[in-house]
Amino acid sequence: MVCRLxxxxxxxxxxxLNDLSIAWKVAERAVDEGALVVxxxxxxxxxxGETHKLAEKLNTIVIPADATSVxxxxxxxxxTMDYFGGKIDFILHSIGMSPNVRKSKHYxxxxxxxxxxxxxxxAISFHKVIQSARKMDAINEWGSILGLSYVAAQRTFYGYNDxxxxxxxxxxxxxxxxxxxxxxxxxxxxxxxxxxxxxxAGQGVKGFDNLLDFSERMSPLGNATAxxxxxxxLTMFSDYTRKVTMQNLxxxxxxxxxxxxxxxxxxxxxxxxxxKEHPFD
Ligand SMILES: NC(=O)c1ccc[n+]([C@@H]2O[C@H](COP(=O)([O-])OP(=O)(O)OC[C@H]3O[C@@H](n4cnc5c(N)ncnc54)[C@H](O)[C@@H]3O)[C@@H](O)[C@H]2O)c1
Numbered sequence: 001m002v003c004r005l006x007x008x009x010x011x012x013x014x015x016x017l018n019d020l021s022i023a024w025k026v027a028e029r030a031v032d033e034g035a036l037v038v039x040x041x042x043x044x045x046x047x048x049g050e051t052h053k054l055a056e057k058l059n060t061i062v063i064p065a066d067a068t069s070v071x072x073x074x075x076x077x078x079x080t081m082d083y084f085g086g087k088i089d090f091i092l093h094s095i096g097m098s099p100n101v102r103k104s105k106h107y108x109x110x111x112x113x114x115x116x117x118x119x120x121x122x123a124i125s126f127h128k129v130i131q132s133a134r135k136m137d138a139i140n141e142w143g144s145i146l147g148l149s150y151v152a153a154q155r156t157f158y159g160y161n162d163x164x165x166x167x168x169x170x171x172x173x174x175x176x177x178x179x180x181x182x183x184x185x186x187x188x189x190x191x192x193x194x195x196x197x198x199x200x201a202g203q204g205v206k207g208f209d210n211l212l213d214f215s216e217r218m219s220p221l222g223n224a225t226a227x228x229x230x231x232x233x234l235t236m237f238s239d240y241t242r243k244v245t246m247q248n249l250x251x252x253x254x255x256x257x258x259x260x261x262x263x264x265x266x267x268x269x270x271x272x273x274x275x276k277e278h279p280f281d
Pocket of ligand 1: 014015016017018020021022023041042045065066067068093094095096097121148149150193194195196197198199200201202203
């Protein structure tokens, strides 16, 4: 379904690595809906991934930037506005990475250097992008900024590790800056809390396949796919959601409101075994 929902709008999209990426789907759908987009990713991701292929398909440009570097972000915003010939209407921050997850460090044995990196890449970069955009007055009035989160910000999921802390910070930054940017320029800032999704980042989480299966069964509507997430992002960039700000919006088929389903209870009763060796897992 194409409704030209974003006709005339211009957006900056971080985080399209390959065709599994949520940002990839958002970029494709945004262009379908009439938007012009600029893509950005790290120089390393641009070498290893397929972002340039997407840019070719969408007839646009890719501007390299490490979202933890304020200098890179400033240059990116400036080049993006040059390309558009004006300000930006929407930004998607679709960025996440934890060296602790990558190196299989347990949450009770975190490497704090890695933790700093996790927080910087996955959460503080959201603040950096917004702060730079505001200082450069890079976003049009009634613009929309989105970050992507996960329910582990509110509840504990074994294996999600320090990304849970990063997501809690990400959501908080959305609220805190949403107040400032909303009052000044009517710019709205929200986070979408997405179902587990089989992407490169998602599949790096310990026990991801089990998590995907569990939440699929537990969610009344089933897991939300990357394509469905893209559709939700588009509505948040459109003029139909101009008064939605400072929210963490669950896009998870109802998972976050579930406690226990009948099927899960039956399964639990069948297989319940107390693991004395790992009582805290
Ligand atoms: N996949 C899931 O299960 C899931 C669920 C909820 C939320 N999310 C969130 O969605 C977002 C997108 O992830 P995805 O699942 O599409 O995976 P992905 O691996 O396709 O995307 C992650 C992106 O982050 C980029 N990135 C990493 N470090 C960066 C840096 N320093 N500067 C700029 N970009 C950098 C990577 O290059 C990559 O393009 C992330 O915030 C992720 O935490 C994912």
